[in-house]
Amino acid sequence: MLNTEITISELAHLMQVSVHQIRYFEEKGILYPAYTADNQYRMYGIDQIYRLSHILLMRKMGLSVQAIRQWTNEGTSDRMEQLLRQSATRIEAEMARLRSLTEFIHKVLEEKASTETEASAYQRVQREVSYLSSWFTIDKETKLDARMLAQQGDTIPELFKTNIHYLYEEGGPIRLCTEARQENGDIVLPEGEYLVYRFSAKGEEDIEHHYERFESYAERHSLLLTGPRMLVEKSYLSLFSQDDIHYEWLARIDRTLQL
DNA sequence: GTTCTTACA
DNA sequence: TGTAAGCA
Known part of the structure; x- marks a missing residue:
């Protein structure tokens, strides 16, 4: 059977990402097609699907594309553990920031409400x-x-x-x-x-x-x-x-x- | 019709 | 990240 690989738009649709983003990952050196067809189309196989899944998961967990590339070149499991811990710390700090921001908004709203309920x-x-x-x-x-x-x-x-x-x-x-x-x-x-x-x-x-x-x-x-x-x-x-x-x-x- | 590259906001 | 133009 010919053509076991899929085109970039098929991969994009399959993985729910944009075509642009797949090419972007290639430009940044973290995801390459299985091969390039005669018409210059990028063609992707099962390995690339798994690879893209991993990349998307790492991105979701807050790793930068650069960190992904560096780890791919020379990464240990300890290093990945470290990266994920760092990411969790960053996200927790961001959550704290957002928490205090919503608290501030509520403080503003409460202040407004309290002025409106005061009789005098x-x-x-x-x-x-x-x-x-x-x-x-x-x-x-x-x-x-x-x-x-x-x-x-x-x-x-x-x-x-x-x-x-x-x-x-x-x-x-x-x-x-x-x-x-x-x-x-x-x-x-x-x-x-x-x-x-x-x-x-x-x-x-x-x-x-x-x-x-x-x-x-x-x-x-x-x-x-x-x-x-x-x-x-x-x-x-x-x-x-x-x-x-x-x-x-x-x-x-x-x-x-x-x- | 689809993809590619390049450029741009 | 999305969008667009000009090509193959």
Whole structure:
């Protein structure tokens, strides 16, 4: 019987891969046809089918085409074991990355949901101790612009997932901070009860206006605020609207005045 | 009609 | 990795 071998498209169909990919494997030196016919067609036999199965399995398990070629040239079973372990480690790291990414998405969604269920924009909340990392300070009269951020030297790759805090310290300039873990934070927000006022605004005037409401709310409810007043830019709530920016005014409640 | 090579996004 | 052109 003539023609026990099959053409590239038959092999591709059989193995559920593209013709292109089979030629690619050849170019990379890991799969060659049984022979080339007179018309220059690549012809593949049973050995190539098994070989391609192995290649596809190794690719699925995360081995690069280059690693497959190198192992084919000079590979031991120990080496293959090592390659597979490395691959599993890489994949587990990727799973962890994806896990934390979905957790972050859920955190954003929860934050959105919680703002929508809150009856009042004002909340008294008990907070654990938390830490901020100073970024730089800015004069009260100066407006924040792109150049100032660029000139700070440090990059903030995770600017989008951290809430920027503007600390208004008594008499001093405004201090911009990012949320930090204890070890790299230089500002401690002590545990205690805080007054939180959520609002959204488009411009500076709005923010000041809301600050006045924040202070007058505290006064009306006989709350004595202490420590810096903090403006928190809720960066991921702002994801949900085109041109509003979501903020919180935040300050620690020292004590409640007796009437 | 199918495959081959080469080039390109 | 897919797509396309020009050939055999």
